[in-house]
Amino acid sequence: MKEITDIIKAYNEAVKAGRQSALATVVSVEGSSYRRPGARMLVTDDGMLTGAISGGCLEGDALRKALLVMQQQKPMLATYDTTDEDDAKLGVQLGCNGIVHILIEPINTADENNPVELLKIVTGKRRSAVIATLFSLQDRKAAQPGTCLLLTEDGVIKSACLQPELKEKLLRDMQAALQENRSAIKEYCSHTILTGFIELISPPVALILFGAGNDALPVMQMAAVLGWQLTVVDGRSNYATQQRFPLAQQVIIAKADTALAHVSFDTKTAVVLMTHNYNYDIALLQQLLPLQLPYTGVLGPRKKLDRMLHELEEKGMEITPQQLQSVYGPMGLDVGAETSEEIALSVLAEIKAVMAGSNGSPLRSKLHTIHSHI
Template identity: 65%
Template sequence: MKEIQDILKAYALASEQGKQTALATVVLVEGSAYRRAGARMLVTDDGQLTGAISGGCLEGDALRKARLVMAQQQPMLVTYDTMDDDDAKLGVGLGCNGIIHILIEPIHPQNSNNPIQLLGIALSKRQNAVLVTLFSLQNRKAEQPGTCLLLSDGEAVFSPLNDEVLKGALTNDALQVLRSAQSITKTYFAQTAYTGFVEYLKPAISLVIVGAGNDAIPLNQLAHVMGWDITVVDGRANYALPERFPGAKQVIVAKPEQVLTKIAADGLTAIVLMTHNYNYEIALLKELLPKAMPYIGVLGPKKKLDRMLAELEDGGMSITPQQLQNVYGPVGLDIGSEGSEEIALSIVAEIKAVLSGRKGYSLKQKAMAIHTPEPEVK
């Protein structure tokens, strides 16, 4: 989502400056590649690049293709085959052992449903969405419809697409992907055979940092680099200051019992308690545990968390094993952190792993491929 945020900002600036733009999207990967389907890069007519479609080896050639797309004002499907041992003949030396298909689309500002506008709509709503991109693998000279459908919360937004049967099929599959939360690649038959990348988009992680001390500043900074939605909460007005936390969407002064009334928590919300105020945190933990939050991190030693939980139970609160599954204390992955910056890194890494359903171990220990390919549906 951070890449899309950066692309939208770059497009807004390019539009103000009257520049032409094109959007390059990785729509299909066969085999291994640095970036997967859904990776994007905005190109301006003066050669500025935002986002990435590879580790840097395809961008130069894609820039040349994008300038041609802007000149001709027609989408273009470009394929890089790196399964050949002599991939240096491409001039890129990829060494990825895969086939990468990239669709490059000119952005027409007058089209209110152009790809950038559809991405903007998806980003503006904190909800899951599906974006459909159509392209023709079999006939590269045929029309490449490109980014043509955004579906979110049951509402479908189409770019110009005249085939009603095809629109119906795309809508049905987008609804399926929205329910399954898994992108798919599928073949569609209209006037020609099209391949559709039906992409599942989820909102950025929402991080609520409870505590506005100096050790919360690196956590805010690192989460901002990740493109997360950040809220900082503290009961101390002289600490909870927006100027101390640039990048945070909200900086709130609140008592523990007020916190949940001032935030909008969802399935991608992580809350980290780091006030260094025992009474504040135990009062807030009492509010949080019954809410089945996906991630509650508690800074400090395990005996501190054990003490809080014991006091809550002694006070009559029933705490279930299911509630404790999502409580992480001490917070963070074990990476040997020392100092607030390294602790922030361990916290961000653990949040990302937990909300992605991963274990957080070294990739060298993973027997399977790093990325799971999108299932191909016939």
């Protein structure tokens, strides 16, 4: 999501400066590649690039093609075949052993349904959305319809001019993508055979950090790099300040018994308890357990969490195995962390793994490909 928000910001600046732009999107991959479908890059007519479609090897050639697209005002499908070991003939050194299809679209600022305007709708709320992009793999010289349809989780539909039958089929597949929580590649028969990238876009992680001590500062910095939405909550007014946490979306001063009333939760919310105040943390944990959030992390040794749970049960609270499944204490992956920066890295890596449904193991131990195929 951070890539999308960076692209929107760069696009707004380009419009303000009166510059043309084009959007390059990875729409299909066969085999291995550095970026997967959904990776984007905005190109402006002065050669500025925002986002990335590869590890740096395709950007130069895509820039040249994007300038041509702006000139012709017609979408183009560019295909890079990296299965041939002689990458030199492409003018790039790839070595990814895959075929990458990239759709490059001119951005018409007068069109309220242009690709970047649709992305603005996606980022406007913390709700999932699906964007459909149509292209012709069979004939790259044929007309490429491009980004043409948006469906949000709350039912908002934005559409380019589409045949009613095609639009109906797309919307069915987009609704399925929302229900199944995954993107898909589909084929559609219009005048020709078209391929559709049905892309699910989910909101970024919302990290609620209870604790505004010095060890919370690197958590803020790393969360900002990842594009996560950060809220900092603490009962100490001299610690919980916007000056100390300038990269946080919210900084809240609240006692433990009222803190949760100031924040909201969804399926992409992670909570970290690191106030270094036992009574504050246990009061929060008591309120958080019934919510069964995707991730609730407790800083400190295992015996601290065990003590907290034992005390809550002694007070009459019934704690179920389901509630404990999403509680992580000690929180973080075992990376040998010692410093506050290393601890922040460990914790955020664990949150990312949990949100992605991954176990956080070394990639070299995987028996299959790194990325699942759409």
